[in-house]
Amino acid sequence: MSQESIGLIGGTGPQGRGLAMRLAQAGFRVWVGSRSPERAKETAASLNTQAGTTNIEGAGNAEVVAGSKYVLLTVPFDSAVQTVEGLSGHFTAGKVFVDVTVPLRFEKGGPTIVELPEGSASAHLRRIVPEGIPFVGAFKTLPAHLLEHVYTPLECDTFVFGDDESAKAEVMEIARRIPTLRPVDVGDLGAAPFVEGMTALVIRINRTLKSREGRYRIVGAGS
Numbered sequence: 150m151s152q153e154s155i156g157l158i159g160g161t162g163p164q165g166r167g168l169a170m171r172l173a174q175a176g177f178r179v180w181v182g183s184r185s186p187e188r189a190k191e192t193a194a195s196l197n198t199q200a201g202t203t204n205i206e207g208a209g210n211a212e213v214v215a216g217s218k219y220v221l222l223t224v225p226f227d228s229a230v231q232t233v234e235g236l237s238g239h240f241t242a243g244k245v246f247v248d249v250t251v252p253l254r255f256e257k258g259g260p261t262i263v264e265l266p267e268g269s270a271s272a273h274l275r276r277i278v279p280e281g282i283p284f285v286g287a288f289k290t291l292p293a294h295l296l297e298h299v300y301t302p303l304e305c306d307t308f309v310f311g312d313d314e315s316a317k318a319e320v321m322e323i324a325r326r327i328p329t330l331r332p333v334d335v336g337d338l339g340a341a342p343f344v345e346g347m348t349a350l351v352i353r354i355n356r357t358l359k360s361r362e363g364r365y366r367i368v369g370a371g372s
């Protein structure tokens with residue numbers, strides 16, 4: 150496993166699968182992680198077939214973290230703390246943690262955000278990711294349904310935040326390599342509650358407009 154590779158903890162779900170294929174199509178070496186190495190390998194093979202790639206591989210979550218430079222967390226928020234704590238020994242210097250989780254609760258009227266003492270999933274998780282590991286939030290508002298339709302252009306923005314400017318720039322560069330996706334720097338970890346709230350909002354918008362592919366594009370600023 151190359152140190153420059155991108156790993157996804159819980160990469161077997163819709164969000165992880167979609168990101169894995171988009172990143173593989175952009176030329177990255179991608180590792181799909183799972184609690185079950187077998188499931189990870191089967192998923193990776195199926196994703197390569199779907200995306201027309203050969204650079205997605207599967208392994209257990211611990212192996213994926215140990216072997217990847219960029220580690221994306223794509224498990225449900227409810228299991229995020231336990232998952233990260235269980236893997237923390239594998240977060241060695243030089244890695245970058247990328248949080249994709251959103252603390253959603255689905256209620257009758259639509260999704261709402263679970264209230265957390267730190268104000269966001271990212272701030273909550275920052276406390277448990279080992280201190281020396283840069284923490285970046287990204288890809289939180291991209292709908293899995295669209296990501297998985299790998300031949301449909303994304304044509305949207307993704308909001309990227311974090312306290313470590315250099316790690317944030319690296320993650321933005323990764324996002325920029327995905328065709329028609331534009332990374333937008335939204336500042337430090339303080340942006341997390343707004344970005345996570347935007348995910349709840351876009352799900353509500355999708356319900357109203359009977360879509361599964363609504364996403365954000367900031368107009369009138371940059372290109």
Ligand SMILES: NC(=O)c1ccc[n+]([C@@H]2O[C@H](COP(=O)([O-])OP(=O)(O)OC[C@H]3O[C@@H](n4cnc5c(N)ncnc54)[C@H](OP(=O)(O)O)[C@@H]3O)[C@@H](O)[C@H]2O)c1
Nearest residue numbers: 159161162163164183184223224225226228250251289293
């Ligand atoms: N779906 C979307 O459109 C979307 C959009 C933006 C952000 N997100 C965020 O992205 C994350 C993943 O979303 P998703 O829809 O792909 O989630 P998901 O399908 O519910 O879960 C993803 C993977 O997490 C692993 N997992 C499930 N329960 C676990 C547990 N108790 N402990 C450890 N691992 C567990 C499973 O992998 P294994 O069983 O193989 O280990 C599963 O395939 C979530 O935090 C979500 O808020 C999702």
